Amino acid sequence: MTVATSSPGARAPDAVERPVSTEEVADLMAWATAEGVGVLPVGSGRRARPVVGEGRYILLRTDGLAGIDHYEAADLTLAAGAGTPVRTVTDALAANDQWAPFDPPFVDQRTLGGFVALGESGPLQTGYGALRNHVLGMTVVTGDGRVVRLGGRVVKNVAGYDLLKAVIGSRGSLAVITSVVLRAFPVPPVDRVLVLEGRSMAHLLDMAQRVGTAPVLPVSTVIVDSLAEAGGRPALVLRLHGAAETVDADRATLETHTDATFQRHDHLDLAAVRDHAGEGEAIIVATARPSRLTTVVEAMGALEPTGLFIDPYTGRVRAAAALPDLEVVGEVRTRIESADGALRLDAPKLDGEAWRQGTRPSAGEATIIDGLRTAFDPGGVLWPARR
Amino acid sequence: MNEPLPSALERQLRSVVGADHVITDPDRLFVYESDGLSQYRVRPRAVVLPADTEELAEVVRILHAAEIEIVPRGAGTGLSGGALPTPDGVIVGTARMNRILEIDPQDRLARVQPGVVNARLTDATRPYGLYYAPDPSSQSTCTLGGNVAENSGGPHCLKYGVTTRYVTGLTVVMAGGEVVRLGGAGREAAEGLDLVGLFVGSEGCFGIATEIEVRLLPITEGVRTLLGIFDSMEAAGHAVTSIIASGLMPAAVEIVDKATIRAVEASVFAAGYPTDAGAALVIEFDGTEAGLDADADRAETCCMAAGAREVRRATSEEERVALWKGRKKAFGAMGRIAPDLLVQDATVPRTRLPEVLAKISEIGTRYELEIANVFHAGDGNLHPNILFDRSDPEQMARVEAASHEIMSLCVAVGGTITGEHGVGVDKRGYMTLVHNDVELDMLRRVRRVFDPRGLFNPGKVLPDEEAGIPGSEEPVGRSAPTARPVAGAGTV
Numbered sequence: 001m002t003v004a005t006s007s008p009g010a011r012a013p014d015a016v017e018r019p020v021s022t023e024e025v026a027d028l029m030a031w032a033t034a035e036g037v038g039v040l041p042v043g044s045g046r047r048a049r050p051v052v053g054e055g056r057y058i059l060l061r062t063d064g065l066a067g068i069d070h071y072e073a074a075d076l077t078l079a080a081g082a083g084t085p086v087r088t089v090t091d092a093l094a095a096n097d098q099w100a101p102f103d104p105p106f107v108d109q110r111t112l113g114g115f116v117a118l119g120e121s122g123p124l125q126t127g128y129g130a131l132r133n134h135v136l137g138m139t140v141v142t143g144d145g146r147v148v149r150l151g152g153r154v155v156k157n158v159a160g161y162d163l164l165k166a167v168i169g170s171r172g173s174l175a176v177i178t179s180v181v182l183r184a185f186p187v188p189p190v191d192r193v194l195v196l197e198g199r200s201m202a203h204l205l206d207m208a209q210r211v212g213t214a215p216v217l218p219v220s221t222v223i224v225d226s227l228a229e230a231g232g233r234p235a236l237v238l239r240l241h242g243a244a245e246t247v248d249a250d251r252a253t254l255e256t257h258t259d260a261t262f263q264r265h266d267h268l269d270l271a272a273v274r275d276h277a278g279e280g281e282a283i284i285v286a287t288a289r290p291s292r293l294t295t296v297v298e299a300m301g302a303l304e305p306t307g308l309f310i311d312p313y314t315g316r317v318r319a320a321a322a323l324p325d326l327e328v329v330g331e332v333r334t335r336i337e338s339a340d341g342a343l344r345l346d347a348p349k350l351d352g353e354a355w356r357q358g359t360r361p362s363a364g365e366a367t368i369i370d371g372l373r374t375a376f377d378p379g380g381v382l383w384p385a386r387r
Numbered sequence: 388m389n390e391p392l393p394s395a396l397e398r399q400l401r402s403v404v405g406a407d408h409v410i411t412d413p414d415r416l417f418v419y420e421s422d423g424l425s426q427y428r429v430r431p432r433a434v435v436l437p438a439d440t441e442e443l444a445e446v447v448r449i450l451h452a453a454e455i456e457i458v459p460r461g462a463g464t465g466l467s468g469g470a471l472p473t474p475d476g477v478i479v480g481t482a483r484m485n486r487i488l489e490i491d492p493q494d495r496l497a498r499v500q501p502g503v504v505n506a507r508l509t510d511a512t513r514p515y516g517l518y519y520a521p522d523p524s525s526q527s528t529c530t531l532g533g534n535v536a537e538n539s540g541g542p543h544c545l546k547y548g549v550t551t552r553y554v555t556g557l558t559v560v561m562a563g564g565e566v567v568r569l570g571g572a573g574r575e576a577a578e579g580l581d582l583v584g585l586f587v588g589s590e591g592c593f594g595i596a597t598e599i600e601v602r603l604l605p606i607t608e609g610v611r612t613l614l615g616i617f618d619s620m621e622a623a624g625h626a627v628t629s630i631i632a633s634g635l636m637p638a639a640v641e642i643v644d645k646a647t648i649r650a651v652e653a654s655v656f657a658a659g660y661p662t663d664a665g666a667a668l669v670i671e672f673d674g675t676e677a678g679l680d681a682d683a684d685r686a687e688t689c690c691m692a693a694g695a696r697e698v699r700r701a702t703s704e705e706e707r708v709a710l711w712k713g714r715k716k717a718f719g720a721m722g723r724i725a726p727d728l729l730v731q732d733a734t735v736p737r738t739r740l741p742e743v744l745a746k747i748s749e750i751g752t753r754y755e756l757e758i759a760n761v762f763h764a765g766d767g768n769l770h771p772n773i774l775f776d777r778s779d780p781e782q783m784a785r786v787e788a789a790s791h792e793i794m795s796l797c798v799a800v801g802g803t804i805t806g807e808h809g810v811g812v813d814k815r816g817y818m819t820l821v822h823n824d825v826e827l828d829m830l831r832r833v834r835r836v837f838d839p840r841g842l843f844n845p846g847k848v849l850p851d852e853e854a855g856i857p858g859s860e861e862p863v864g865r866s867a868p869t870a871r872p873v874a875g876a877g878t879v
Contacts, residue, residue, distance in 0.1 A: 074632050075736045075767075097634065119581070129552050132584055146825050154734045155766050156540065156549065156806040158588060159814075159821050160830045160848055165551070165584025174580075186634030213493060215516055215605045216675065246678030253675070287576040289494045315494075315573050342577035361579035364567030369580050371836030375829070 011051050013040065013059035020064040022139055022147055022178040029176065030145030032058065033379035039143075040383065041172040043083065043114020062113050065178050068092055070153075076184040077136060077153050082113025082177045089182070098184040101128035103220070105278025105309075105318075108271070113177040119169020122274060123311040127219025127241060128185065132168045137181035140167055142174070143377025153181050166372060173383040174376035188241035193270065194251060194262035196236040201225060201308070204236045205294055207258055208312035211238065212290055214257040216250045223310040224276045229268055237273055238262065277307030280320030281347060282354075284329070288341030290315045299335040302328055315341070323347060329357045389432045389474055396453055400435050403445045408483065410434040419478050422463040422470040423525070424813055426727075426777065431458065431472035438483045439500070440558060440566055440597040447595070448564030450477055456842050459591040461501060461533030464525040466730055467811025469537060469590050473845055479595060481532045487511050488598065495603045496555065496572050501532020501596050505539075508601075517603040520547040523807070524715070535596050538588030540807035542639040542714075543671075545765035547604070549807065551587040558598035559586060562838040572600060585833075590809050591844035593837035609676035610638075611683040612701040614710040615668040615690040616661055620644055620748075620760070623666035624741035626693035627764045630670065630686050631737060637686065639671040640765035644744075647717045647759040647772075654723050656716030658709060664696065668764070669714050717761040718772070725757070725774035729786060733794060735802035737767040746796055747771050754789040756782075768806035769797065794820060810848045818850050 014037075019025045032039045038057030051057055062083035070079040073096040080089055087108045093099050103122030107115060116138070121130040128134070137151030150164040151157040158164070167174050198204035204223045211221055220239040227235035238254070240247040255261060277283075284303060288296045293310065296317050300308070305319035324347070333343040342359035361369055373380070392400075392411065400409045410416060411433045420428040432455075437443040450457050456476030463470050472478055484500035487508065491497070492515040497508060505526040509518040522541035523529055529539070535557070540549040556571030570583035586593055617623040623642055630637065643651070648660045648667055660667050668690065672682045687698045701707035721728050735743050744760060751758035751773075762770040771793055775786045794804050794817045804810070804817045818827060830849055835841070 072736065072738065074628055074738045076631070077736070129548055132581060133548055133552050142829070146829070148826050148829050149822075152803050152821075153801050154736055154803060156734045156768050157803060158538070159803045159805050159810055160818060161590075161592070161833055162538070162551070162585060162588045163829065163833060165581045165587075166833075168581060168584075170580050186632075186636070189634065209493065212495070215608065217605055242675070243678040243681055245681070246675045249675050249677035285576045288573040289491070289496070291491070291493045292573065314575070316575065340571070340573050342574045344576040344578065355578070359574070359577040361577060362568060364561070364565060365569060365579055365582060368567070368582055368836060372580060372585075372833065375832035375836055 011057070013051070014056040016059045016061060018061045018064040022065075022141060025060070025065075025141045025176050025178050026145045026147050028058070028060065028145075029141050029143060029381070032381045033144040036379065037381060039176070039381050041117070041176045043111030043117070044109060060176060062111060062176070062178070065113070066111075069179060073098060073184075075153075076186070077181060078184055079137070079153065079179060079181040080112055081179050082111065084112045086110050086112055086115055093184050094187075097187045099187050100134060100182055100184055102131065102134070103274045105275045107274070112180050116168055116180055117170065117172050117177055121314075123220040123222050123313070125311075126217065126221060126313040132165055134183045135164060135168055135180060136183050138164060138167060138177055139179045140175035140177050143379055143382045148175070151181065155183060171383060173373060175382070190242060190244050190247050192240040192247040192251065193265045193268045194238040194240065195227070195230065195265050195268065196260055196262050197227070197230040198234045198236060201234050201297060202294070204234055205297065205310070205312065207236055207260060208310070209290065210258040211236075211254060212312060214254050216253045218250075218254070221311065221313050222273055223312060224273060225308040226276075228272065229265060237268070277305070277309040277318045277320040280306060281323045282321045283346045284319045284321060284324070284332075284343065286317045286336050286341055286343045288315045288336060288339050292339040292341060293317065295339045296336055296341055299332045302332050326354065326357055333357065333359060389430055392433050392477070393453075396449065397433065399449050400433070400446060403449070404435055404437045404442050408436040408438075410436070419460070419463070419472060422460070422468060423466045424468040424471070424811070427468045427471050427812060429472045429474055431476055431478045434478040434480055436480045436483045440560065443479065443484070443595060443597055444560045444564045444566050446479055447560050447562070451563050451840070451842060454840070454842065456845050458844055459532075459536065459595045461530035461536070462504070462525075462528050464529040465533060465537055465809065465811065466732065467537075467805070467809040467813040469809050469811035469844070469847055471812050476845070481530065481595070484532075484597065490515065492517060494572065495605075496600060497603055498598055498600045499531050501530060501535070501599060503531050505529050505531060505534060512603050513606065516606050518606050519601060520544075520553060520604050521550045531599050531601070532596055535587050535599055536589065536591045537807070537809040540763070540766075540768070542641055542763060545640060545763065546636055546638040551584055553601045554583055554587050554599060555602055556600035557583055557586055557596045559594040559596050561594045562840065562843055566597075572602070588809070589837075590811060590848050592834055592848055594843060607673040607675075609679050610671060610673045610707065611679045612707045612710050613670040613683055613686055613690075614699040615670065615695045616664045616697045616699070617666045617668065617693070617695050619665040619694075620744045621741040622694040623668045624744060624764070626668060626690045626695065627740060628738055629689040629693055631765060633685060633689055635672075635682055635685055637670050637765060638673045639669065640763070641669040641714050642760065642762055642764040643667045643669070643714050643717060644760040646757060647721070647761050648713065650724050650759065651713045651717055651720040654716070654720035656712060656720050658713035658716070660713045661696075667713060669711060714761065717759075721759060721772060721774060725776065727775050727777045729773040729775065729790065730808075731769070731771045731773065731790060731793060732805050732808040733769050733797040733802055734806040735767045735769060735797050735800050737765070739800040739802070740764060740767060743769070743796060743800060747793055750789050750792050750796070754785040756785060756789055758789070763806070766806065767802065791817075812847055815848055815850045818848075
């Protein structure tokens, strides 16, 4: 478990708790609210933000909440404890020729609850929808120890307001996730991987835009600034899912539409592509409408990234970089926001407050968010990082 | 009889939206007394029809200051009474807000006002080779604003997902008239919470969406439509499970049962389904031409292995329309065999379909009611339709009891009380089947974040609060509709 406590101002927890049931989490949260003690829920700990400021806090490890509770392969649904490693889930699905189309960086090193709490989707979002579409249900414990079931075990799962959506991606700021129900998919007959090596990132961005207007939608489109299989050159990587004759026809359509020839790679290291620019002293994620990506990539150049990963369909750019100057980050953010985009910074070693350099919600959104945090966590004990 | 609006307030509203767009004439208010759930009827005090975000925000400010309840309304096609007026309330309709504000083919996005009709968006984007995927059965009349409020689905959401998957950003008018932009394509990296996802499906209780940004998809190259004829509903249910388990990804899988087949074939909508069949299964694949025939072959094999009597395949668009006809005209055809029809909506795990359908049949027999099933089988989204005569109070009581049993059954097997029609006023009494007091309280707390005074669409979604529930110090829904002839069932 690695939780950043070495960043300036960051504090180690006063205690570490490892509950093994939702009830134990509920008891702990009720106690924390009564005592005014902060709680930082942590899965693998890979992405926990450092805690700064005043006050006692507990690190709540969720690895005691591990295990698959329910897997109905014929219904394509699986329920597991929040501390279950994602790899355990994917292994169980694979045994039934099923999978979950999750591909943010290092997803296989995370816990299910931590992954859902971060709410990150990868480029397979293009073909399968964002993470929020695959989480059918959850059990959560609110800041003051109330146990709440959200969603259910069926695809059309909501009766009432969809609180599930608010909790996914809330980074533990609303509630502690104790179990998750996922939607699974049948493994596609063919996962065709096509690569186009580029003269430059600009060239590949142009090609990606052409792909984006083709009558065929790849399930995933990625540009990386360096691909091992391309001798370290930048490359556009496409994935097509379907029957063999379908993906072959789709490839032909894409080649005609883009006037390019894609190389078929049957043994590309897809995990390496997925994780590209996913690790570093600072990870900067920017988003914008796909047509404005050139502006975003140019702006990100000021951060001197050591790696770039671009998902042109969703308009997401991820950069790994050495510890950046926060003033430069602010300038980059301003440029990106002027293109109606947004920027997020994760640099635990830089400063416990560095994440605040990212794009903030509008005033109206912030009012709603504060209200939701109070509704879920009236004592304000969760996510002490924000204090 | 409603209290008329104070004349000064009415003048204020007319000055904002124009004299012609505030309706107080009882004859004109008549059409706003209900939505698609026509058994519930409540006359609103007035209907106000703003033209844009600014007008709508000002209208909400005025009504909010006067503490008058606001019932948002799109096209009024909803089947759960979500747009049912309250006796003290004013309807704020989006009918005039019907402009497509932006189509961005390069980024595959569109931005629309809430009164844009669902099918019109696809008509407008088709020249760019794009379309809007969610396709509720009412798509030729329902509006995007209503779709957002109800998180609408449709036959093809098996493959493509429901409304929430496609909404990337919203401009909403909040309870006090504040205008807030939520999310937006390109803003995913911003710190915060998924407020767009939370707002979609909030059934008009959080605010009114005045601009909606949606993702578009490329129009698919080909389509294959099959019709499987089965001797029993159970066999059709097994075919559905087999198709999905085989790894196929149909765009739609819809079931029509024996009672529905007979109703359709006896009507002007006759589609050529065998009247002695126990069930018919409409299966559709779309996508790249190459491979579609192979998918259709595999689905046909699944059907035959499950005991299909025959499997027909459309070879032209005309034949495709014909195969769909029995499914699409089912509700219209049922009007011929009973004066009233209750369209239920619930979801169960797909593998429990055969068992649940058998039990629904048993419930119908026990209550001496005819129940016809037409539904989205691929999602396990049932629409058991109860045929009845509302002029018979004793029969009405049986309908209510049968509805409650069906809902309880669906929940007991791991399902829920709605699939795509929402809770509205109709199913709020069933919310206790799926949520305990703590969960209902959580929903109330969240609702108060958006609308502290509970003026937006009161009496919807949440059951009336009872004393002693934590956090219930402030009631939500001050004037629940009084008309309630049958709980828990939509009508068409």
